[in-house]
Amino acid sequence: MDTRIIALLELQEEGRYLSGEVLSRELNISRTAVWKHIKKLEGMGYRIEASRRMGYRLLGKPSRLTMPDLMEKLKESSFVPSIKLLDAVDSTQNIAQRMAEEGAPEGTLVIAEQQTKGRGRMGRHWVSPPGKGVWMSMVLRPEIPLQFAPQLTLLAAVALSRALMAIAPLDIGIKWPNDLLIGGKKISGILLESTAEDERLRYVVAGIGISVNLEETDYPPELLEAATSLRIALGRPLERSEVIAAFISQFQQLYTLYHKEGFAPIRSLWEARSITLHKQARLVTPSGVVEGTPVGLDDRGALLVKLAGGEIIPVFSADIKLPAGDGGA
Amino acid sequence: MDTRIIALLELQEEGRYLSGEVLSRELNISRTAVWKHIKKLEGMGYRIEASRRMGYRLLGKPSRLTMPDLMEKLKESSFVPSIKLLDAVDSTQNIAQRMAEEGAPEGTLVIAEQQTKGRGRMGRHWVSPPGKGVWMSMVLRPEIPLQFAPQLTLLAAVALSRALMAIAPLDIGIKWPNDLLIGGKKISGILLESTAEDERLRYVVAGIGISVNLEETDYPPELLEAATSLRIALGRPLERSEVIAAFISQFQQLYTLYHKEGFAPIRSLWEARSITLHKQARLVTPSGVVEGTPVGLDDRGALLVKLAGGEIIPVFSADIKLPAGDGGA
Numbered sequence: 001m002d003t004r005i006i007a008l009l010e011l012q013e014e015g016r017y018l019s020g021e022v023l024s025r026e027l028n029i030s031r032t033a034v035w036k037h038i039k040k041l042e043g044m045g046y047r048i049e050a051s052r053r054m055g056y057r058l059l060g061k062p063s064r065l066t067m068p069d070l071m072e073k074l075k076e077s078s079f080v081p082s083i084k085l086l087d088a089v090d091s092t093q094n095i096a097q098r099m100a101e102e103g104a105p106e107g108t109l110v111i112a113e114q115q116t117k118g119r120g121r122m123g124r125h126w127v128s129p130p131g132k133g134v135w136m137s138m139v140l141r142p143e144i145p146l147q148f149a150p151q152l153t154l155l156a157a158v159a160l161s162r163a164l165m166a167i168a169p170l171d172i173g174i175k176w177p178n179d180l181l182i183g184g185k186k187i188s189g190i191l192l193e194s195t196a197e198d199e200r201l202r203y204v205v206a207g208i209g210i211s212v213n214l215e216e217t218d219y220p221p222e223l224l225e226a227a228t229s230l231r232i233a234l235g236r237p238l239e240r241s242e243v244i245a246a247f248i249s250q251f252q253q254l255y256t257l258y259h260k261e262g263f264a265p266i267r268s269l270w271e272a273r274s275i276t277l278h279k280q281a282r283l284v285t286p287s288g289v290v291e292g293t294p295v296g297l298d299d300r301g302a303l304l305v306k307l308a309g310g311e312i313i314p315v316f317s318a319d320i321k322l323p324a325g326d327g328g329a
Numbered sequence: 330m331d332t333r334i335i336a337l338l339e340l341q342e343e344g345r346y347l348s349g350e351v352l353s354r355e356l357n358i359s360r361t362a363v364w365k366h367i368k369k370l371e372g373m374g375y376r377i378e379a380s381r382r383m384g385y386r387l388l389g390k391p392s393r394l395t396m397p398d399l400m401e402k403l404k405e406s407s408f409v410p411s412i413k414l415l416d417a418v419d420s421t422q423n424i425a426q427r428m429a430e431e432g433a434p435e436g437t438l439v440i441a442e443q444q445t446k447g448r449g450r451m452g453r454h455w456v457s458p459p460g461k462g463v464w465m466s467m468v469l470r471p472e473i474p475l476q477f478a479p480q481l482t483l484l485a486a487v488a489l490s491r492a493l494m495a496i497a498p499l500d501i502g503i504k505w506p507n508d509l510l511i512g513g514k515k516i517s518g519i520l521l522e523s524t525a526e527d528e529r530l531r532y533v534v535a536g537i538g539i540s541v542n543l544e545e546t547d548y549p550p551e552l553l554e555a556a557t558s559l560r561i562a563l564g565r566p567l568e569r570s571e572v573i574a575a576f577i578s579q580f581q582q583l584y585t586l587y588h589k590e591g592f593a594p595i596r597s598l599w600e601a602r603s604i605t606l607h608k609q610a611r612l613v614t615p616s617g618v619v620e621g622t623p624v625g626l627d628d629r630g631a632l633l634v635k636l637a638g639g640e641i642i643p644v645f646s647a648d649i650k651l652p653a654g655d656g657g658a
Binding site for chain 1 (some may be wrong): 476478481521523631645
């Protein structure tokens with residue numbers, strides 16, 4: 001039914017409306033049913049204008065990622081051996097986890113047009129509507145000890161911030177460990193899930209969610225204070241395949257550097273883009289609240305926090321509350 | 330059919346044989362079929378003597394773990410909120426993983442009489458026949474950063490060595506990180522599988538395999554040089570529920586100590602029982618072979634190795650080859 005409605009709307013000359021009455025007659029369904037299908041199509045990424053007097057007209061179709069386009073954009077990269085491009089999934093993480101468990105090689109990408117149960121840090125839900133964002137997961141098999149896995153979380157944040165700044169005039173700050181913010185609002189989510197046996201890292205699945213072309217109406221109102229998209233920040237849409245390719249390219253460069261020279265260069269790049277450092281903050285850790293000023297990273301990837309008394313302690317895990325205005329949920 | 334054969338053998342007076350011919354007639358199956366069922370029962374842990382002239386007699390039934398016995402033995406411990414006691418499973422790790430994923434609380438135990446696909450380090454198979462060993466997995470939810478997970482592997486090895494020495498006169502050495510050896514032969518396997526989100530440890534499933542009452546005939550001949558059991562070492566069987574209770578008690582003590590005072594006391598206990606230290610060794614690491622003398626642990630749980638030139642480096646992951654005689658595959 002949905003595809004028939006789209007076909008009928010597309011048959012109209014440019015700019016012409018098709019009335020609900022005609023649609024109802026052609027499809028042999030009630031006008032309320034027509035209206036319900038239109039709502040559903042909007043949810044799928046079709047932009048449809050509804051006028052009570054004149055009916056409906058199609059303004060835009062959802063952008064779709066395609067394999068030929070992705071292959072073309074990624075042709076310079078030797079990092080990705082295979083891509084699984086899917087329509088709607090629960091979470092790309094679940095699929096990539098299963099593939100990793102079954103032996104998928106490093107660089108394997110799972111990309112979905114839509115996630116119904118996108119996962120953020122600490123089990124939080126992640127808004128991932130169809131056609132407007134990059135929702136993907138990448139299998140990594142780094143030859144590093146388990147102790148170093150948190151460094152990859154920081155590396156991924158650096159790679160994504162550099163990728164986005166390479167394709168658009170954006171000022172992106174990193175909130176520890178891996179939130180990317182524009183003007184204090186979150187534009188991406190990174191989640192690295194590690195699986196280890198004793199001290200050996202078996203694999204890591206890096207989940208990357210980027211709010212590329214979401215519009216303000218895509219967010220629940222209460223989220224608009226804390227979240228934004230590249231489209232809202234730039235005032236124009238970006239091509240999602242270009243965003244993916246830019247990320248893969250940056251990630252590959254930094255990952256190679258990391259394997260060659262260790263964490264030190266990644267740490268410098270992270271510190272340079274951080275908005276967490278040198279500002280008084282409140283850190284909610286599993287073992288209690290720490291008040292202090294983050295001053296840098298240590299060589300394990302922990303955040304070094306200077307306490308009021310001058311002592312500097314490493315914080316391995318925390319939710320950070322920045323002063324008002326620097327944002328971050 | 331198997332239970333009928335056992336019932337018939339048990340009906341015999343002490344020491345009396347039952348002929349294959351009688352069994353064949355009573356059960357209305359061929360003598361070859363009788364023989365096949367006897368072999369199967371032996372695989373299930375029944376000890377049956379077969380004499381070509383006189384027939385079969387039952388020498389012993391497999392020991393079975395029971396919930397009332399386990400509850401009684403563990404009644405002093407507040408650490409275990411629930412036990413799942415199973416018959417034959419693929420691997421207790423798989424079951425405990427699934428339960429952890431579904432929210433099982435810390436201390437949840439999965440115990441099986443037999444594993445068909447017992448897993449050891451690096452995907453190696455682990456011999457786990459019915460009724461003779463402790464094959465179990467425990468869910469842990471430690472409030473520690475991911476970086477510290479490998480310390481738990483060392484803690485588990487210390488706990489198990491102390492538990493076994495508490496219930497029997499055994500001299501147990503720990504080979505880095507967590508193999509327990511008696512006279513150079515392996516008597517247990519420990520495997521901690523960690524799952525993390527970024528720098529947060531979500532849960533750990535500790536797999537513990539202990540060769541308690543295995544006899545020499547339970548091992549493939551090529552394994553007898555590298556593996557032994559408590560029964561072989563002591564010359565007498567031990568009660569498996571007692572072994573489980575001793576482990577839980579030691580583990581709880583050390584785990585509490587670890588959360589209170591950190592890794593330092595665990596490190597001392599580990600070093601005191603180590604057979605890896607102060608002997609020239611060959612360490613096969615993911616990034617190449619290291620030759621040197623392990624001298625201790627660092628505060629991350631890495632093995633400190635002194636190289637020929639005197640430099641001391643941390644080794645996070647390695648297969649260690651000790652000089653001949655100190656054993657360990």
